Amino acid sequence: MDCKTKKELKITACKIRMGIIEAVHSAKSGHPGGSLSISDVLAYLYFKEMNIDPKNPKMENRDRMVLSKGHCSPGLYSVLANRGYFPVEDLKTFRKLDSYLEGHPDMKGTPGVDMSSGSLGQGISVATGMALAAKLDGDAFRVYSIMGDGELEEGQVWEAAMFAGAKKLDTLCAIIDNNNLQIDGCLADVNSPDPIDKKFEAFNWNVIKINGHCFSEIEDAFNKARETKGMPTAIIMNTTKGKGVSFMENKAAWHGSAPNDEQYEIAMAELNSAMEELNK
Amino acid sequence: MADVKKQATREAYGEALAEIGAKYENLIVLDADLSGATKTSVFKKQYPERFFNCGIAEQNLVGVATGLTAAGKLVFCSSFAMFAAGRAYEIVRNAVGYPHFNVKIAATHAGLSVGEDGATHQCNEDIALMRTIPGMTILSPADGNEAKACVRAAAEFYGPVYLRFGRAACPMIFDDNYEIEIGKGVQLKDGKDVTIIATGIMVSMALEAAEQLKAEGIDARVINIHTIKPLDKELVVKAAKETGAVVTAEEHSVIGGLGGAVCETLAAECPVPVQMVGVEDKFGTSGPANEVLAKYGLTTENIVAKAKLAISKK
Numbered sequence A: 001m002d003c004k005t006k007k008e009l010k011i012t013a014c015k016i017r018m019g020i021i022e023a024v025h026s027a028k029s030g031h032p033g034g035s036l037s038i039s040d041v042l043a044y045l046y047f048k049e050m051n052i053d054p055k056n057p058k059m060e061n062r063d064r065m066v067l068s069k070g071h072c073s074p075g076l077y078s079v080l081a082n083r084g085y086f087p088v089e090d091l092k093t094f095r096k097l098d099s100y101l102e103g104h105p106d107m108k109g110t111p112g113v114d115m116s117s118g119s120l121g122q123g124i125s126v127a128t129g130m131a132l133a134a135k136l137d138g139d140a141f142r143v144y145s146i147m148g149d150g151e152l153e154e155g156q157v158w159e160a161a162m163f164a165g166a167k168k169l170d171t172l173c174a175i176i177d178n179n180n181l182q183i184d185g186c187l188a189d190v191n192s193p194d195p196i197d198k199k200f201e202a203f204n205w206n207v208i209k210i211n212g213h214c215f216s217e218i219e220d221a222f223n224k225a226r227e228t229k230g231m232p233t234a235i236i237m238n239t240t241k242g243k244g245v246s247f248m249e250n251k252a253a254w255h256g257s258a259p260n261d262e263q264y265e266i267a268m269a270e271l272n273s274a275m276e277e278l279n280k
Numbered sequence B: 001m002a003d004v005k006k007q008a009t010r011e012a013y014g015e016a017l018a019e020i021g022a023k024y025e026n027l028i029v030l031d032a033d034l035s036g037a038t039k040t041s042v043f044k045k046q047y048p049e050r051f052f053n054c055g056i057a058e059q060n061l062v063g064v065a066t067g068l069t070a071a072g073k074l075v076f077c078s079s080f081a082m083f084a085a086g087r088a089y090e091i092v093r094n095a096v097g098y099p100h101f102n103v104k105i106a107a108t109h110a111g112l113s114v115g116e117d118g119a120t121h122q123c124n125e126d127i128a129l130m131r132t133i134p135g136m137t138i139l140s141p142a143d144g145n146e147a148k149a150c151v152r153a154a155a156e157f158y159g160p161v162y163l164r165f166g167r168a169a170c171p172m173i174f175d176d177n178y179e180i181e182i183g184k185g186v187q188l189k190d191g192k193d194v195t196i197i198a199t200g201i202m203v204s205m206a207l208e209a210a211e212q213l214k215a216e217g218i219d220a221r222v223i224n225i226h227t228i229k230p231l232d233k234e235l236v237v238k239a240a241k242e243t244g245a246v247v248t249a250e251e252h253s254v255i256g257g258l259g260g261a262v263c264e265t266l267a268a269e270c271p272v273p274v275q276m277v278g279v280e281d282k283f284g285t286s287g288p289a290n291e292v293l294a295k296y297g298l299t300t301e302n303i304v305a306k307a308k309l310a311i312s313k314k
Helices: A003-027 A032-037 A039-049 A070-083 A088-093 A122-136 A155-166 A196-202 A215-227 A261-279 B009-020 B040-046 B058-070 B081-087 B089-097 B112-117 B126-131 B144-156 B202-215 B233-243 B258-269 B289-295 B300-312
Strands: A064-067 A143-148 A172-178 A206-211 A233-238 B006-008 B027-031 B051-053 B074-080 B103-108 B137-139 B161-164 B169-171 B186-189 B194-198 B220-224 B227-229 B246-253 B274-279
Touching (some): A003 A032, A003 A088, A003 A215, A039 A070, A064 A122, A122 A143, A122 B058, A155 A196, A196 A233, B009 B144, B027 B040, B027 B058, B040 B051, B058 B074, B058 B089, B089 B103, B126 B161, B186 B202, B194 B233, B194 B300, B202 B220, B220 B233, B233 B246, B246 B300, B258 B274
Parallel strands (some): A143 A172, A172 A233, A206 A233, B194 B220, B194 B246
Antiparallel strands (some): B006 B169
8 A cells, every 4th residue: 555545544534533532522422432443444445445426325236334333333424424425514413313323323314324233243144135135136246344343242243154154255344343342341351252263264254364553454454355255254453442542542431431521622632633743 | 614725824925925036036035944834945946046044043034134125135034933023023123123124024833823832932922022113014814815915015015024924724715816905904794793803813713703693693893904013093993983892813912912903093092892812921832723722712712702791891
């Protein structure tokens, strides 16, 4: 990846993070931690990888992205707004009565949302069905689905993984946000899904492990996923929960709580300063 | 009744799928390792490239159905009612109901007439579960021909539909050309003293009950409800107004099913005495279907008794 592209993506990811903080601060609730950890991959998916058109959100053979960890809606809404699906300013209506930005994604109300989600384990299952449809129609499009690592504790994930592996759905690419934290604490202390890579390999998936904050690695992973035939791909991203906001990083407490006014100012100052660095 | 033709509604379901396969080129059928029992195997035989077995994984069955539908396919997915409505309930609610996807959940082996398999497989709660999902349509046919009509209507209709089929053969009531209109009840017999409102296998018993009541000088109206949701309120209220007493009959719990739907409507719009024939807040048990139904009071005789009781409370 050339320096210019990498810089643009970093700027985009920074904007996504700002939108996340704006949204959850305005709502006084929401899930910043896991939204910040997927900001980089969201930037890559929506600005580089996927065949989509913000002017035609329902384009027939568009690539699909199912946010299986639907609670990270601030991340999804922020990337959609920055990609031009709706005004960035509307992120401030997140979770408010009569807003089209529901607490968890609602495909009927929000342009660019390919599937309503929020109940963990369901999104990857639906993405699997979409990937089957894509295969039946001659590899008409690709399907991406972002899952949390804690989400892997849901049984339905493995029902879907077994089906996608058995049916050789190479139109499917799952992305696992492996930030090692869930609501109640560390994965290892709650109910560890490790080893994640060996599990997906055992279900006949192509497994790629990357640093989820490194755009070169993200690019390589999606390229390899697209070139892999006869099996679905799982990209296991090592990430930092709360990435980009110092006091939120690696803290389970920021899974589902919003910054107060003071914390908001600190977070935005950090992101603004990061943006200034990038624009130098 | 010895020479009356009988067919299980699940048999008719399989045949109907195969019949509509040519009309709907985007029709995909999914099953969860029960295709021989749900009869989706009939479709599979004719259209193997459009049939997918999800294995014993009903949550993913419904999830995959949703994904296919989201990408423009018409999907019927099948398992036993216990698993399609029970185990997969939350996926049906959140992945099918909430986004209002055009998924058809065709559940077989509903109710006590599963017979020998016993309580774990006799789902008497599915109508109640499905009724609470906003926008869900529930179809519950009374015989093979109505089952086929329901499949055709569901395929033509846009929106989530739960279709309820049974394991046991039941008497044919309707002819081959019969069609249904979703949301419209069917008055099978007029009457002025009491109305029997029935669904599924209880419809043929309701007709027999009306004959027995006639012999005792009681003129019973019989209404077949193939669409439990949305309920044909107009027809139900009219019957309550004109006959002043109602009996509901269903192979389902008396809590939350057809009886519940009828009572909710009548309590608000035309309160009259209502008696319910159904499973009385109990789990089922093993035994031949007819014997199990009789043990739980799902009989012609009980409909007759409840009709008299309802009339006595006028």
